Amino acid sequence: MKTIVELKDATVQVNNGFDEVKTILDHVNLTIYEHDFITILGGNGAGKSTLFNVIAGTLMLTSGSISILGEDVTHLPAQKRANYLARVFQDPKMGTAPRMTVAENLLIAKFRGQKRGFVPRRIHHYQEEFEQLVQKTGNGLEKHLETPTGLLSGGQRQALSLLMATLQRPELLLLDEHTAALDPKTSVSLMNLTDEFVSGDKLTALMITHHMEDALKYGNRVLVMKDGKIVSDLNQAQKQEMTITDYYQLFD
Known part of the structure; x- marks a missing residue:
């Protein structure tokens, strides 16, 4: 093992x-x-x-x-x-950036740990991927990809934190x-x-x-x-x- x-x-x-x-x-x-x-x-x-x-x-x-x-x-x-390592905290506010949208938070998690230069983020390229990803939560997050994370409910925000923590395995x-x-x-x-x-x-x-x-x-x-x-x-x-x-x- x-x-x-x-x-x-x-x-x-x-x-x-x-x-x-x-x-x-x-x-x-x-x-x-x-x-x-x-x-x-x-x-x-x-x-x-x-x-x-x-x-x-x-x-x-x-x-x-x-x-x-x-x-x-x-x-x-x-x-x-x-x-x-990845960590999901007790406080829903700990794992996400409140002023950034759900999609922007996911984009950060997608490229976590990778070297990034000053290039266009091209977030629209990942729209379909992110929609399919957040549908797994079953709590309506797919309707809020453009919503600032700080406006989500605690449950939605914690589900997003979990998605972000597991995106890179x-x-x-x-x-x-x-x-x-x-x-x-x-x-x-x-x-x-x-x-x-x-x-x-x-x-x-x-x-x-x-x-x-x-x-x-x-x-x-x-x-x-x-x-x-x-x-x-x-x-x-x-x-x-x-x-x-x-x-x-x-x-x-």
């Missing part, structure tokens, strides 16, 4: 301002394999967001190492890891509680779309969620974090035997 990301004894310590050092990621060992769809559960302060940040490079390890596709990226900043897709800010109906719709993209396109994804039902329903692995550690790593077979009550007991 191809290894996409590997963390070895990944540790992050911070000074809390009172000359005390707090460990927020505690010697985490994790291997993410190609086509894994891993859901991550844990209470506040469990280390979920810290884990995402050290993988993305927005937070550096105090000790330990991280590699992506066999390359040691422990000391590489976020911009150097962007060629491997990242080696690893980070889904950072990406349904948390949405109403229940829109959240279910976006999760169905997420599963369609991840499973249908055979992407590798890591998803933080507070919804136990989503952890049961989606993905092939479940990680449970507590106090900066991974306390459970359940495979597909173990996951299928679990109930929501079982998941709650993992937090005890």
Whole structure:
């Protein structure tokens, strides 16, 4: 099995301002394999967001190492890891440019990571492609290609963020509680779309969620974090035997 990301004894310590050092990621060992769809559960302060940040490079390890596709990226900043990773944030405003249209946002995502000179953007050349792409969302985005993204609903904007994140097939897709800010109906719709993209396109994804039902329903692995550690790593077979009550007991 191809290894996409590997963390070895990944540790992050911070000074809390009172000359005390707090460990927020505690010697985490994790291997993410190609086509894994891993859901991550844990209470506040469990280390979920810290884990995402050290993988993305927005937070550096105090000790330990991280590699992506066999390359040691422990000391590489976020911009150097962007060629491997894409991330959808909890806040719908984070993944798109509000004053640019839907089509303009998609054009940026289409050429993400490529060198571009000062040439005409020729956005009309991609009109049909973008229309077909946004129809996958099922929320009317195809009618809003010329609409500034800031005028979209939260659900439409988050669906656009997902489209943009997956357009270039990242080696690893980070889904950072990406349904948390949405109403229940829109959240279910976006999760169905997420599963369609991840499973249908055979992407590798890591998803933080507070919804136990989503952890049961989606993905092939479940990680449970507590106090900066991974306390459970359940495979597909173990996951299928679990109930929501079982998941709650993992937090005890």
